[in-house]
Amino acid sequence: MYRPAFKIENIVRLIFILHIAGVVIFTGCFRGSPSDKPPIHLNPNMDDQPKYKSQSESGIFSRGTxxxxxxxxxxxGELRANADFYTGITTAGSFVxxxxxxxxxxxxxxxxxRFDIFCSPCHSKIGDGTGIITHYNYTQPKSLHEQRLRDIEDGYLFDVMxxxxxxxxxxxxxxxxxxRWAIVNYIRALQRSQNGKIADVPQDKRDEIR
Ligand code: HEC
Structure with missing residues (x-):
């Protein structure tokens, strides 16, 4: 039977192996020992760019970059011209x-x-000031249901936060x-809920909560 000495697949395989070996030898032998030159960069893309980085020297400005x-x-996006919204205080200086x-x-x-995440550890979920942190010697906040805080402007609550x-x-x-404004809105709902009277509930629902 005729058997060719070199099958075409074997030749392709050989060429492939020689290529890999070539790359290994090329990259390995060139830089096998310590050197103070920068590494060979086969595909530099845009790694080296003539640009200024922060806190570096500048050829133009004496203070660097x-x-x-x-x-x-x-x-x-940082103009913040609407003081009421960003500070809770009007331009006249009073709380919104x-x-x-x-x-x-x-x-x-x-x-x-947001309130449950950020405020409840100290103020508790119902805002009465008995959050978990008060068991660990932290100042106990006053209840958010005090009349003073119920009457106070929304802008004040925003300012405290x-x-x-x-x-x-x-x-x-x-x-x-x-x-922060969403939390203010929620505190108002919380205050209503904690000071609710039976008269606030629609007539036909009163029996359900008694
Ligand atoms: C690390 C604990 C802690 C967290 C968290 C916290 N507070 Fe307070 N808060 C306090 C304490 C303590 C006081 C009382 C401060 C004092 O009188 O010295 C207080 C007071 C207040 C007051 C009353 C101010 C006044 O005039 O008496 C409001 C309103 C308030 N907090 C809102 C919030 C809101 C809203 C959040 C969530 C965004 C929040 N707090 C998160 C500890 C906390």
Missing amino acids: NLTPVPGTVAR EKSPVQITADNLRYGRE TNGFNDMPAYKYQISVND
Whole structure:
């Protein structure tokens, strides 16, 4: 029977193996020993770019690349022209009366979730000031259902979250502006719920809760 000495598949295999061996030898032998030259970079893409990085020297500015923005520079999306919304305090300097974020069922649900995460460890889920942390020698907050806090402006509650209050830390970095207003809205719902009277319940539902 005729058997060819070199089957075509074997030749292809051989060429393939030689290629791999070539690459291994090429990359290995070139740089097998320590060198102070930068490594060979077969496919540099855009790894090396002529650009300035922060805190590096600059050929133009004596202070390097750490330049402060030109006075009055406003980053995109950071104008915050609406002081009422961002601070809870009007331009006249008084607390905003009513939350600028519309109260909807979804917003209240969201506010409750945020309140339970951020406030309940100290204020408790119902806001009476008996959160878990009060068992560990932390100042016990007053109840959010005190008449004073029920009558107070929405902007005040927003401000307490934003800047803290005596022993209470500020939450402006943890909780976004929108979320803080959602919490204000929820605190109002909480205050109503904890001071509810039977007369608040529609006539036909009263029997269900007695
Ligand atoms: C680490 C614990 C802690 C957390 C978390 C916390 N608070 Fe407080 N809060 C306090 C304490 C303590 C006080 C009382 C401060 C004092 O009188 O020294 C207080 C007071 C308050 C007051 C009353 C201020 C006044 O005029 O008496 C409000 C309103 C309030 N917190 C809202 C919130 C809201 C809303 C959150 C969630 C975003 C929150 N707190 C999260 C500890 C906390």
